[in-house]
Amino acid sequence: MLIDLHVHTTLGSTDSNLRPEALAREAARAGLDAVCVTEHSGTWTDSQLEEVTNDSVKIFRGREIETEMGHVLAIGMPGFPNGMHKIKQLAKYCEETGAALVAAHPFRHHMNPPAGQSCLLTRSRNLFSTDPTVLASELPDLSLFHAIEAYNGANTSVDNGIAAQVSEILGMPTTGGSDAHSIEGLGSCVTQVDGDPRSTDELVDVIRAGAVVGMARNSETPS
Ligand SMILES: [Zn+2]
Ligand SMILES: [Zn+2]
Numbered sequence: 491m492l493i494d495l496h497v498h499t500t501l502g503s504t505d506s507n508l509r510p511e512a513l514a515r516e517a518a519r520a521g522l523d524a525v526c527v528t529e530h531s532g533t534w535t536d537s538q539l540e541e542v543t544n545d546s547v548k549i550f551r552g553r554e555i556e557t558e559m560g561h562v563l564a565i566g567m568p569g570f571p572n573g574m575h576k577i578k579q580l581a582k583y584c585e586e587t588g589a590a591l592v593a594a595h596p597f598r599h600h601m602n603p604p605a606g607q608s609c610l611l612t613r614s615r616n617l618f619s620t621d622p623t624v625l626a627s628e629l630p631d632l633s634l635f636h637a638i639e640a641y642n643g644a645n646t647s648v649d650n651g652i653a654a655q656v657s658e659i660l661g662m663p664t665t666g667g668s669d670a671h672s673i674e675g676l677g678s679c680v681t682q683v684d685g686d687p688r689s690t691d692e693l694v695d696v697i698r699a700g701a702v703v704g705m706a707r708n709s710e711t712p713s
Pocket of ligand 2: 496
């Protein structure tokens with residue numbers, strides 16, 4: 491099954507102009523079997539999900555959380571207790587509740603950062619090496635995740651490349667997601683998952699089992 495595992499809509503991301511009612515239709519047009527909405531403001535409710543669900547494409551739900559070490563996709567996480575910006579606390583809560591945790595675009599702006607931008611993950615550790623072996627060994631917190639988003643449609647291919655190499659060195663599964671905030675780019679990066687998960691809970695099991703592989707589907711990723 492091909493899933494775009496990182497999508498924002500107007501329902502929970504003020505920086506998106508992708509309307510939720512257009513999501514399933516546009517995802518089908520992009521050749522996807524499923525999408526996972528990962529809003530900034532929280533996880534969709536049951537009724538929000540039911541309203542936009544149709545037969546053509548499955549819609550799963552997670553959320554994107556800002557943490558001290560950058561953005562994180564949490565899927566299947568109930569509620570939102572205090573302290574979730576602390577990665578160890580977040581990982582502990584996800585273990586207790588059986589949720590799946592993916593490091594979102596972990597090396598965004600690490601290579602050739604634009605003016606005024608930097609990579610939170612590596613900057614927080616004063617780590618400026620471009621050697622994936624060094625990055626893998628100096629970032630032990632990456633082992634707190636079930637997978638690494640090595641294919642992010644809003645990243646440069648160079649930053650994605652570092653993430654893919656670090657994932658390989660660590661022997662960690664990868665995911666892909668467009669990070670689309672409009673219909674543009676939806677499905678540009680995807681996650682191939684084993685089997686046919688029918689619910690978010692089943693998707694969580696697949697991710698936690700590591701049965702996921704990320705990939706880019708076109709050459710439009712900015713370089
Ligand atoms: Zn993000
Ligand atoms: Zn995002």
